[in-house]
Amino acid sequence: MSTTRTIIDTIEDLRSQDSSITVGVSGFGGSGKSTLTRQLTASIEGSARIRGDDFLDPDRSHQRSSDWDGVGRIRLREEVLNPFRQGQPGAFRRFDWGTRQLSAPEAIPTAQVLIVDAIGLFHPDLDGAFDLTIWVDLDLPVATARGKARDHQLGRSHDRLWDEVWVPNERDFFARFNPRPTADCLFVPA
Template identity: 30%
Template sequence: MRSQRFFNDLAEELRELPEEVRIIAIDGRCAAGKTTLAARLVKELGGDVIHMDDFFLPPALRTPERRSEPGGNVHYERFLTEVLPNLRSGRPFSYRRFDCSRMTLGEEIPVENNGYIFVEGAYSCHPVFGDYMDRRVFLDIDGKTQEERIRKRNGEDRLQDFLQLWIPLEEAYFQTFSVWEKADYIIL
């Protein structure tokens, strides 16, 4: 009940944003429900979703220096060139999704760009992107629930990758750039 009321309040406030391209960044901890929230908002309000997972860091860029950089675990250079310049244009555009199964760029993803754009995923509020968004949402999750969701979604073998690599990289990004503190909405 509480989450539905919050969702309704969030959707209502987003409806009140000026009628141009409205860009909402949905950042937060892995398995907190960012993709689910973006899908619900698109169903309620319309628009497009851009997944930060589509900007997975390719193997050639996974250097020790890059991994030690807070927020460096995303191909932000590609987001900066393929997406960011087009967000406020009001014109359709596309970008290429990173295909993790082949570890290379895959299909083109079309973005209609005629209303709401939800940029969802960890690193969507990275300061290298500037202040491109109209609203920032941060989704939090407790550690136990996070582990259960990752185990269910990715399997026991992959859970260890998350616990030992991906979660610590995200936490360094959240702490270094105060992502939580800069959010307009925090969903626990």
Template identity: 30%
Template structure:
């Protein structure tokens, strides 16, 4: 990955930051676009550039209650995580145990911590209203599918169309690409 996507996010974040409020960055895009890689690199760079400042990474892959759970996870991000944080309270999220097909333990996010939330469904109108910055990772569907199947193999392939349909419904309703303050070309992010 080149430094440009990370630099673009940090530049936009500096312009959008409100003194005294912890930053919240939402990273969204279709499956296989590179959003997870971008978020991991963003958190690593954050830690390197701002020693002593705590930053948390929350992945919607840990929220989705199964292969039909995009909408549920998008609501949970807003209601259980971002709204409490905006009120100065700890945010919470409950991990989905993909192996057992059931909810697992709760996790808490400190309201004093900077936060990066990544995943399909992270950037909707309600969540964007509670965040400092929205990032959309754009990549064509064929390349996203190729990357996702290369990453997850046979475990994901039978679910691709089902998941892509949920992403399309969310995008048609919420327009995360238009809500984004920064749009990153997924080709600049190595899978």
């Protein structure tokens, strides 16, 4: 198991070998992916975050799928990861949850380390896109309880979606793609 410190050290070591590093952080919904990513970007000079929520399709992410079809992995790869890894300027379109459509293009953040956190990230569509992959290793029932509690605190009632769509999607994705053992680092949140 990796600690935040060992992950930072690993990223710094990779950065000493290459000028631009991509890091993928994945795990079950509610596991703490965003929390870890915020900690990493706050601790690593020259890093930036790309939120997986900016690459979700609101309709497809609310439907049953065995591969988290609602995650726009191809768009993430083409608009962000490929240009960043090639050292080329690029632009991406965040999903605007208020208008329920893609926003105007914005520049990829200027950074040496680009950290992406999302569900369903460790998928064949993104093979080879990350220099380091981190699985936030929290059991699905615990992650789900945390995710539901977070939603309730934010005034969102998504219990039905958690129970009928998101948890079954997580189970299917995990059984189909087995992301935990493919990750370079396992991180257990507090």
